[in-house]
Amino acid sequence: MAAKALIAWSSGKDSAWALHEARRSGDYEIAGALTTVTETFGRVSMHGVREELLMAQLEAIGIPPNIVPIPFPCPNEVYEARMEVALSQAKTQGVTQVIFGDLFLEDVRSYREAKMAGTGVTPVFPLWGRPTDALARAMIRGGLKTHLVTVDLKALPKSFAGRKFDAAFLDDLPVGVDPCGERGEFHTCVLDGPMFSRAIAARVGEVVEREGFAFADLVPIG
Numbered sequence: 001m002a003a004k005a006l007i008a009w010s011s012g013k014d015s016a017w018a019l020h021e022a023r024r025s026g027d028y029e030i031a032g033a034l035t036t037v038t039e040t041f042g043r044v045s046m047h048g049v050r051e052e053l054l055m056a057q058l059e060a061i062g063i064p065p066n067i068v069p070i071p072f073p074c075p076n077e078v079y080e081a082r083m084e085v086a087l088s089q090a091k092t093q094g095v096t097q098v099i100f101g102d103l104f105l106e107d108v109r110s111y112r113e114a115k116m117a118g119t120g121v122t123p124v125f126p127l128w129g130r131p132t133d134a135l136a137r138a139m140i141r142g143g144l145k146t147h148l149v150t151v152d153l154k155a156l157p158k159s160f161a162g163r164k165f166d167a168a169f170l171d172d173l174p175v176g177v178d179p180c181g182e183r184g185e186f187h188t189c190v191l192d193g194p195m196f197s198r199a200i201a202a203r204v205g206e207v208v209e210r211e212g213f214a215f216a217d218l219v220p221i222g
Contacts, residue, residue, distance in 0.1 A: 003027060003028050003097050004028075004093075004094045004095050004096055005097035006033065006066060006097070007063065008100045009033035009034060010035070010046070010187070011035070011044045013139055013144055013180070014180060014182075016101075016144065016146075017142075017193075018099050018100065019195050020142075020194055022099050022124070028124075031063075031093065031094075032064050032066035034090075035065065035067055037051055037054070037069055038070055038072045039069040039070065040071060040072040041072065046150060047188075048150055048215040049149055049189045049218060050218070052220055053200070056200050057190065060199075068086045069082070070082060080115065087119055091121055096120065097123075098116070098123050098124065099124045100112060100125050102182075103180055103182045104128070105183070109125060109128070132178055135179075136165075136180050137179075139193075140170075142193065144165070145191045145193060146164070146188045146189060147164055147188060147202075147204060148160055148188055149161070149162075149189045150186060150216075152184055152185050152186065152212065152213055155185035156174070158207065158209065158214040160186065160214075162204035162216035200220070202221055204218060205217035
């Protein structure tokens with residue numbers, strides 16, 4: 001019997017590919033998409049994706065939203081308290097797993113495992129340990145269509161914000177930048193892929209700098 005699970009949905013490529021792998025395994029019934037939204041801006045936290053675009057994604061992947069609103073700025077204790085409430089509510093609905101798109105950061109995985117220990121909800125990491133260059137190219141070959149929406153300016157120049165995540169982008173990456181941006185060098189927003197029932201139309205709008213990051217605004221079309 002398939003385990004009832006949430007997908008930790010950031011709007012980006014790793015959570016999308018983790019969903020793809022989880023669905024292909026047949027081991028999970030995906031009951032919802034767990035997403036933190038910064039209520040001050042109405043945007044996905046860290047990625048800066050408009051909530052309107054997030055909802056279009058979730059409609060296209062056929063999964064209901066499970067939104068966790070957080071303030072800006074958000075103290076860690078507030079984030080943890082709100083996530084605890086969300087997980088507790090999910091458990092009452094029969095959820096036993098949360099699927100994450102984490103790739104290799106041991107401290108991030110350990111944090112998730114520690115915070116979920118004893119909750120009755122187990123973290124799952126279907127992409128864990130895969131070589132990130134090969135994984136990035138597999139995503140592209142698999143039909144993932146995505147743009148960089150957040151760039152850490154310590155790792156990449158502002159000109160990378162808004163770029164497509166494609167083979168040309170990977171070839172242009174400076175030495176030392178992870179091909180999947182796993183160390184936070186960049187974040188993405190997916191517009192199409194094998195986990196989508198339809199492509200989402202959007203254009204790259206204004207690029208703004210704030211607190212050491214460049215954010216490219218993806219604007220829905222239609």
